[in-house]
Amino acid sequence: MTDSPATDAWIGALARAGLLAPGERATVTPLAGGVSSDIVRVEVPGRTFCVKRALAKLRVAADWRAPVERNHAEAEWMRVAGAVEPDAVPGVLAEDLAQGLFAMPWLDPRDHPVWKAQLRDGRIDAPFAAEVGRRIARIHAATAGRADIAARFATDHIFHPIRLEAYLVATAARHADLAGELGALVERTRRTKLALVHGDVSPKNILAGPRGPVFLDAECAWYGDPAFDLAFCLNHLLLKCVWRPQWLGRYLDAFAALAAAYLALVAWEPAADLEARAARLLPGLLLARVDGKSPVEYITAEPERDRVRGVARALLARPVARLGEVAAAWRAG
Ligand SMILES: Nc1ncnc2c1ncn2[C@@H]1O[C@H](COP(=O)(O)OP(=O)(O)O)[C@@H](O)[C@H]1O
Ligand SMILES: [Mg+2]
Incomplete structure (x- = not known):
């Protein structure tokens, strides 16, 4: 059997990155990849690792640098977060900046299920949610007020379009009567520069490992408002209530546990x-x-x-200051 051209291309890339010895063969298995990257499992006798690579070819010529930068931002986030919370990241084995790829240890899905799948299937563990909150909070706390880290994550040009514009600005276009409120959220978020933000703390990017939550997919890492990570993750717990309404109470327990555990560790500013x-x-x-x-x-x-x-519209029109009030409005809505 001959290897496919795609596998040959991968083997060339991995050898250039120093991940394979000259002439060493490997089995390369694609995983489900996102819009801007490929991700594969690589097996060579005696070791297995995972490689994430920015897509070489993009639809929009003007964006050609963004995916490579996002790949580097993710590797950088893993390094910084891993220094704070070693169990909360896979870790970076190697990075090849020119090729826009980095390698991580392989986390076997048999003992690292994706949290989203667990939530979908009714495995809703409030202590695990609390640990998600604590780990994110510790990463925020350790990076708050650090000009050196802010300089490594000067990624406004990535975070603004794929987070603030794609979410809040696009929504304002559909809800013109709330454009003022949504615009104010965008402005305040973009001006708030306090800590290292992961940018995509979604249950689909969190693995439930034997040593607790592992965060993946930090392509949107940004030095900015830590409240974004907290709200982004809590949002997913609310949305799960619509998906699986029979477990609403348990999702809201996880919401409360995550929020309380996070807020207890906020020391860089008043938690309120x-x-x-x-x-x-x-x-x-x-x-x-x-x-x-x-x-x-x-x-x-x-x-x-x-x-x-x-x-959502009622809360935008009449904002509340406590996360418990958001949950109560959601429960009643
Ligand atoms: N180090 C790893 N070990 C094992 N599986 C991984 C690893 N990193 C990512 N994966 C798997 O690949 C999927 C996609 O990874 P992710 O970084 O979220 O990429 P994308 O940007 O494509 O969403 C994850 O949900 C997980 O199942
Ligand atoms: Mg992902």
């Missing part, structure tokens, strides 16, 4: 200030997952979408 920013971002993000550029795939029925819109 951070909580108020998260409580205001959350309805904007909720509405964005129905009417922004990246709607969730599991909320498609119009009555369900309308229910999300109803709660």
Whole structure:
């Protein structure tokens, strides 16, 4: 059997990156990749690792640098976060900047299930959610007020389009009466420069490993508002209530556990200030997952979408400062 041209290309790339010895063969298995990168498992006798590579070919010529930069930002986030919370990241084995790729240890899915799948299947563990909150908070705390780290993550030009514009600005275009409120959220978030933000703390990017939550996919890493990570992750727990309404109470218990564990570790600013920013971002993000550029795939029925819109719009019009108030409005909505 001959290797496919795609495998040959991978083997060449891995050899150039120093991940394979000259002439060494490997089995390269693609994993489900995102919009801007390929991700593969690489097996050679005696070792298995995972490689994430920015896509070489892009649709929009003007964006040609962005995926390579995002790949580097992810490797950098893993390094910084791993120095704070070693168990919370896979780790970086090697990086090849020119090729826009980095390698991580392989985390076997048999003992590292994706948290999203667990939540979908009713394995809703509030202590695990709390540990997600604690680990994110410790990474924020350790990076708060660090000009050197801010300089390594000067990624406004990535975070603004793929987070603030795709979510909040796009949503404002569909809800013109709330454009002022959504615009104010965008402005405040872009001006808030406090800590290293992961940018995509979603259950689909969190593995439930034997030593707790492992965060993947930090392509949107940005030095900015830590409230974004908290609100972004809590948003997913609210959305799961629409997906699996029979477990609403348990998702909200996980929400409360995550929020409390996170807020208990906020020391770089008054916790109430951070909580108020998260409580205001959350309805904007909720509405964005129905009417922004990246709607969730599991909320498609119009009555369900309308229910999300109803709660989110009311909270945008009359903001609350406590995350518990957001959860209560959601439960009642
Ligand atoms: N180090 C790893 N070990 C094992 N599986 C991984 C590893 N990194 C990523 N994966 C798997 O690949 C999937 C996609 O990875 P992710 O970094 O989220 O890429 P994408 O940008 O394509 O979403 C993850 O959900 C996980 O199942
Ligand atoms: Mg991902």
